Amino acid sequence: MEHVPDAHQDLIAWLRLEQTPGVGNETARRLLARFGLPAQIFAASHAALSELVSPRLAKALLASPPGFQEQIDKTLAWQEQPGNLVLTLADAGYPRSLLEIPDPPLMLYVKGRAALLEAATLAVVGSRNATVQGIRNAEQFSASLSSAGLCISSGLAAGIDAAAHQGALTGPGSTIAVIGTGADIVYPARNRNLAHLIAEGGCIVSEYSLSTPALAPNFPRRNRIISGLAKGVLVVEAAAQSGSLITARMAAEQGREVFAIPGSIHSPLSKGCHQLIRQGAKLVESAQDILEELQFHTKTAISQAQPQASFMEASEAGLLKEISFDPVHMDVLASRTGIDIASLTTELLSLELNGQLEALPGGYYRRLA
Template sequence: MPAVTDSEVTADSRADEIAAWIRLEQTPGVGPETARKLLAAFGPPEQLFSLSFSTLQKAVSERIARALAAAPSDSTLTQIDKTLQWLTQPGNHLLTLGDSGYPAALFDIPDPPLMLYVKGRLALLGTPSLAVVGSRNATAQGIANAEKFSEALSQGGLTIVSGMALGIDTAAHQGGLRGVGSTVAVIGTGADIVYPARNRGLAHLIADGGCIVSEYPLGMPAIAANFPRRNRIISGLARGVLVVEAAAQSGSLITARMAAEQGRDVFAIPGSIHSPLAKGCHQLIKQGAKLVESAQDVLEELRHYAATPAAMVPAVPGPAAGANRAAEISPVLAALGYDPVDADTLAMRCALDAAALAGELLTLELDGRIERLSGGQYRRLM
């Protein structure tokens, strides 16, 4: 479809065009597939809404043709006014499927969104990107991995794409913001809503230094069904998807599956065979995902896209020089290993009484060397 406008043109000059796109999206019975069918048959929405009922009925059912031929509803007019007002604010953009600035990568997916509400650096939607996803209930090690990997990959020239959920997504965005590639957050609400509320501060940082993207109309609240659907945009914008931690039934596996269907690379970080949050990653690796242990592993696979040679990026993660010395100093840390262990088993390994062991475990936990898991188990972090 030929471009109908430049995405950088002001909202005032695009008012009629924007109104027509919103009217199309808000028409009862018109879903994304029907909308694309109409656009292919009749051209841009401004032209489509000038057609007669009989002409429209050649492409769609009588019910939908009548809805298209009818005057826009009050709720649609309110949505148009709200959107035009939102576009007057600095950094806010609306990209339609007909815009020259619409992300080319999304044309490759089966169900590209009709419109993208964008807040922040629009140019990031055209840069080489990697999606980093994982559990909302991540472990401390998983969060550290997501943040460190994302920072190194961002420094390596890749924009980090994620969904601004708690856990791995949050850590990925924070790491991405510290690199030159920055980060893109694809959200499942309207672009004027921050969800979850705890990420309000992060949302402001991303809007300033990165980019927030939504396909949903302004004011759209957090509806459960919207989040799996937005995952196709997360994977669609990226050259590949890195899964950091995921349970066997994790929503992150949906993103990975969509990435594979879209022809993107899938990467996964392995974990302990005893960790429920490693099972999803292990499942992906069994199915052909690339096992990664460092940022270089990803950058080497995507070296044609990343701006910085992988050799220039430090290994992530890896035990710090002091970590091995810490293990030598602390018999508890040495005895713990990297698999979850309960306190009774650890006491037997170390030959310590309960009080002495509790003191050692508290010190190691406060130092960030171990984490306490559910069920009274502990796991080493470094």
């Protein structure tokens, strides 16, 4: 191995522990509890290590992991770039909130404002295939909470996560994106511009070593960090079998509050939220509900603003009254209003463009505001 400055030796030892095949977080913590810092683990004898792990794993610990020098070079070069930081369990800057959870990550790769890791935080999560209203709710709640000073954590996924980050970036609370790849990779690619904005004004965090690709098992696992950094989790929209429910369950296990926004009984994306509410999650209708429950005091006024209605013709206003927040088919609207299909289609399109309603598959519509 090439010589490296002494200042990097501790980080290299942590990286070696992380990279050793067969060593997961639980095994690593047992080794640390017995031997101390990683350097002391690697200074131990095979016999001493074999008292705690299998002889095969003890042998792996005493050997250099495959491709380790390349990972060292990559990590040290990445950390030298402005705004990049690697934190280990032993570092003073490691977020205290994660030390409280059952399975804290050994290392965190941080890009952006690392100080946000100690900020008062709320996680906002939900469906990747969110409705228009769900996107608006996520963005508006996050903007309001950020304006009050709460940082918003989420997972940089499409849909609710992305909307939450975008809303949070508009306020002083800002946002933390916890990702399931290496910190040098943006996934999904469509969120590349958003990731750059978060790196500049917020913070991107990963427990995975650099160049780790998007692997399916890593995304549910990173959810414990999203909730672990936060005082609570807000689920905006979620199907009955949703990854967001995993985050909510982890939050409850970590002793965090769980909040959920209710929706239409006809919407599949409301079923997960309703399930959480039945299980004891707190139903919320405004950002203020969350701030009061968390007893988060702020002098900043919370905006409860809804999307502003544009000017509508009298006929459109009358039509809107016939559309509820539950889906309704255009044939039913034609029957109720007596408007011919051609005119009805025009008025429905106008209301949709004005942000007053959402067109759903199969000729259904529902009101947004």
